[in-house]
Amino acid sequence: MTITDSAAVQSSDQPLLGLLSGFIIELRNAGLPVSLTENLDAMEAVTHIPIQDREAFKYALGATLVKNHSHWRAFEVVFEVYFSLRGPEYEIVDASGDPSDDDDATMPGEGQAQGGGGGGGGMSALTPEQLAEMLFRALMNGDDAMLRALARQAVMRFAGMEPGRPVGGTYYLYRTLRNLELDEMLDRLMEAAQADAPAQLTQLEERLERDEFSDRLDRLKMEIEAEIRRRLVADRGVEAMARTLRKPLPEDVDFMHASREEMANLKKAIYPLTRKLAVRLARKRRHGRKGALDFRNTMRHSLSYGGVPAEPKFKFPRPAKPEIMVVADISGSVAAFARFTLHLVYALSSQFSKVRSFVFIDGLDEVTGFFEGVEDIGQAVHRVNMEADVVWVDGHSDYGHAFGVFWERFGKDVGPKTTVLILGDARNNYHASQSWILKELQHRSRKVFWLNPEPKAYWDTGDSIVGEYGTWCDGVHEVRNLRQLEGFVENLI
Amino acid sequence: MTEQTPRFSDLDSVRSSLADVNYLADDGIAGVVYLADRLGKPVLVEGPAGTGKTQLAKSVAEMAGARLIRLQCYEGLDESKALYEWNYKKQLLRIQTEGDGADWSEVEDDLFSEEFLLTRPLLEAIRSEDPVVLLIDEVDRVEVETEALLLEILSDYQVSIPELGTVEARQIPLVFLTSNGTRELSEALKRRCLYLYIDYPDLEREREIVSMKVPGVDENLADQVARIVRSIRQLDLKKNPSVSETLDWARTLVLLGIEQIDAKTATDTANVLLKYRTDIEKVVKEFADNPVELTGSAS
Numbered sequence: 001m002t003i004t005d006s007a008a009v010q011s012s013d014q015p016l017l018g019l020l021s022g023f024i025i026e027l028r029n030a031g032l033p034v035s036l037t038e039n040l041d042a043m044e045a046v047t048h049i050p051i052q053d054r055e056a057f058k059y060a061l062g063a064t065l066v067k068n069h070s071h072w073r074a075f076e077v078v079f080e081v082y083f084s085l086r087g088p089e090y091e092i093v094d095a096s097g098d099p100s101d102d103d104d105a106t107m108p109g110e111g112q113a114q115g116g117g118g119g120g121g122g123m124s125a126l127t128p129e130q131l132a133e134m135l136f137r138a139l140m141n142g143d144d145a146m147l148r149a150l151a152r153q154a155v156m157r158f159a160g161m162e163p164g165r166p167v168g169g170t171y172y173l174y175r176t177l178r179n180l181e182l183d184e185m186l187d188r189l190m191e192a193a194q195a196d197a198p199a200q201l202t203q204l205e206e207r208l209e210r211d212e213f214s215d216r217l218d219r220l221k222m223e224i225e226a227e228i229r230r231r232l233v234a235d236r237g238v239e240a241m242a243r244t245l246r247k248p249l250p251e252d253v254d255f256m257h258a259s260r261e262e263m264a265n266l267k268k269a270i271y272p273l274t275r276k277l278a279v280r281l282a283r284k285r286r287h288g289r290k291g292a293l294d295f296r297n298t299m300r301h302s303l304s305y306g307g308v309p310a311e312p313k314f315k316f317p318r319p320a321k322p323e324i325m326v327v328a329d330i331s332g333s334v335a336a337f338a339r340f341t342l343h344l345v346y347a348l349s350s351q352f353s354k355v356r357s358f359v360f361i362d363g364l365d366e367v368t369g370f371f372e373g374v375e376d377i378g379q380a381v382h383r384v385n386m387e388a389d390v391v392w393v394d395g396h397s398d399y400g401h402a403f404g405v406f407w408e409r410f411g412k413d414v415g416p417k418t419t420v421l422i423l424g425d426a427r428n429n430y431h432a433s434q435s436w437i438l439k440e441l442q443h444r445s446r447k448v449f450w451l452n453p454e455p456k457a458y459w460d461t462g463d464s465i466v467g468e469y470g471t472w473c474d475g476v477h478e479v480r481n482l483r484q485l486e487g488f489v490e491n492l493i
Numbered sequence: 494m495t496e497q498t499p500r501f502s503d504l505d506s507v508r509s510s511l512a513d514v515n516y517l518a519d520d521g522i523a524g525v526v527y528l529a530d531r532l533g534k535p536v537l538v539e540g541p542a543g544t545g546k547t548q549l550a551k552s553v554a555e556m557a558g559a560r561l562i563r564l565q566c567y568e569g570l571d572e573s574k575a576l577y578e579w580n581y582k583k584q585l586l587r588i589q590t591e592g593d594g595a596d597w598s599e600v601e602d603d604l605f606s607e608e609f610l611l612t613r614p615l616l617e618a619i620r621s622e623d624p625v626v627l628l629i630d631e632v633d634r635v636e637v638e639t640e641a642l643l644l645e646i647l648s649d650y651q652v653s654i655p656e657l658g659t660v661e662a663r664q665i666p667l668v669f670l671t672s673n674g675t676r677e678l679s680e681a682l683k684r685r686c687l688y689l690y691i692d693y694p695d696l697e698r699e700r701e702i703v704s705m706k707v708p709g710v711d712e713n714l715a716d717q718v719a720r721i722v723r724s725i726r727q728l729d730l731k732k733n734p735s736v737s738e739t740l741d742w743a744r745t746l747v748l749l750g751i752e753q754i755d756a757k758t759a760t761d762t763a764n765v766l767l768k769y770r771t772d773i774e775k776v777v778k779e780f781a782d783n784p785v786e787l788t789g790s791a792s
Binding site for chain 2: 035037038041044045048049053055056057058059060062063064066067069072202203204207208211212215267272275276279280283375376378
């Protein structure tokens with residue numbers, strides 16, 4: 001299925017439409033909700049925007065298919081894979097002067113897998129030191145075209161890509177970046193900037209320079225990533241690549257296995273999420289069902305109709321705001337999950353009448369004070385990490401002891417209006433479980449819920465005793481990602 | 494649905510016309526506007542506050558030579574304020590002026606005619622003879638249930654009035670809906686629109702915008718402003734500075750006659766750019782040469 005030149009596209013749209021259908025199926029597989037109407041809109045849209053105008057084409061498809069901005073990154077990745085054409089803007093005028101790339105409209109098939117035909121022919125003669133020097137100069141000057149050429153060269157040399165090898169793109173990326181030694185590059189750039197400046201750089205100026213260089217380095221990394229992707233697509237074909245490169249949406253990323261980048265995306269996603277959730281919950285509270293007839297109110301309103309009760313008034317049942325106690329395990333990989341849940345709970349604190357929070361590993365400590373009256377929840381969560389007194393013996397999870405401390409110090413504060421949320425994977429390191437405490441808690445409180453960020457398949461394996469604890473809970477929920485967390489919180493209220 | 498000739502001949506003319514009316518747009522924006530015209534679909538513009546969403550609609554109206562009809566959405570918005578309302582007072586008067594011997598069916602026909610119909614923005618937009626751009630501003634402020642009254646007009650460009658019948662559009666307006674993203678809009682609404690997300694501009698674009706919109710600012714100052722704002726946006730703030738706040742800050746600096754921005758100037762004027770105390774404190778901490786000295790004078 002090849003796309004030939006533009007004239008052919010206009011006259012016979014079949015290949016393009018075929019590619020577009022595959023593209024949309026892949027988007028759905030990645031989790032984007034593309035409906036039939038949107039599918040048809042996209043097909044109509046591409047008849048108006050020529051595929052050559054790549055930016056406009058991408059945005060035209062985005063406008064019809066992506067209706068939620070957090071899905072944009074996933075869309076971009078799939079777009080890069082499906083429509084990774086070599087446009088004229090990728091042609092580098094290099095020393096030998098030959099237009100090395102294939103003409104824009106052909107899918108990168110022939111010649112690219114073998115380390116890129118004549119691409120950057122002049123550059124492959126450079127030594128690694130010369131290459132590093134050119135890179136340094138390109139970064140100093142912000143020369144985009146040069147950076148792109150250097151990215152291509154770096155991938156050719158360092159990634160070690162072989163046709164048909166079943167290895168993911170991240171491996172090649174890691175290899176390339178490691179060989180380029182970008183951290184040292186940043187230091188060198190900062191030194192050079194300092195040397196060039198007439199006087200000592202103030203903190204502000206230094207900050208601005210650093211941000212500028214970081215930005216350029218990021219662009220370089222993105223270009224390298226794109227180059228690797230293009231070559232992989234050429235090697236393995238579009239469908240296979242799309243599956244491998246599929247990036248999960250932020251709300252589907254597992255807390256326990258998130259990479260640093262995904263974690264950063266999650267942090268960004270959590271604030272708008274809490275706002276939307278708060279609005280939804282407040283509305284639920286307001287538009288409750290009508291209750292019994294409010295006699296006094298009806299009679300009062302009947303006065304304006306001359307004593308005739310023309311307008312009956314009803315009482316609205318006002319569900320009481322629950323009191324929440326969050327008891328969170330902050331050891332190891334579960335820590336991220338605990339942080340996000342605390343963040344969410346405090347962001348929604350207006351939906352609860354009282355929130356108290358406790359964290360533990362083998363010792364337990366109350367951290368409500370860190371959140372009280374604080375505007376910046378992220379900051380408070382950070383303080384929890386740093387300052388909470390949760391290590392008793394050796395810093396390995398001991399649920400039994402932690403619950404013991406909780407019961408002793410705070411058990412009396414648990415009342416019939418309290419909902420207790422316990423967050424953790426219940427991996428107790430074979431200590432005593434003390435599950436009688438949960439039994440007592442369940443008797444005293446309104447409800448006890450256990451939230452486990454581990455996949456259900458791993459429950460009760462090894463030292464996980466979530467089954468035993470679960471018998472005394474009103475519900476044990478698997479909360480692996482933001483979507484499940486949101487669902488749980490919505491049902492809670 | 495009435496067929497109509499497209500307003501814009503090709504994509505490039507959209508780009509250049511937008512530039513002519515001083516709206517600096519990415520290629521993506523021009524593409525979506527062109528597509529909206531060709532497909533006859535409304536455009537849903539989402540993004541953080543102050544990034545030029547409403548301005549886009551105004552600029553498109555200006556460059557297409559069309560009249561701008563604006564519906565500002567708020568929480569209590571209902572049909573009578575958005576679509577149409579019957580002029581009850583006039584109808585009552587009409588009934589009273591009619592003598593006893595009048596035939597009721599005649600009066601009835603007369604009462605529910607166009608004469609007694611008060612047209613609100615949405616209805617006015619589709620009934621207009623001259624070209625129109627309809628701006629439905631801040632649609633995320635209305636309740637989800639109220640969105641339903643927009644659905645018919647956005648998909649079929651017609652309004653059903655029970656007593657009068659269906660009023661169809663004489664010409665298809667260009668419709669823009671803006672949203673600040675405070676809540677999820679309903680699937681039904683999103684399905685009927687093309688989606689455009691306008692984010693904070695990148696460095697070059699912001700510099701151009703400052704140069705264009707702020708009189709008396711030179712290249713160097715615009716560049717500094719753009720760089721500093723970019724660095725500020727990378728911090729974890731409660732509310733990032735928007736484009737309009739950047740422009741206000743640039744104007745302030747021009748008024749104060751500042752040519753080179755140093756840490757002290759930046760922290761002193763930070764309250765033009767940032768509107769939360771915690772944000773200002775964070776910026777002071779990050780950028781001040783001597784934080785101890787400056788927290789005394791910064792607000």
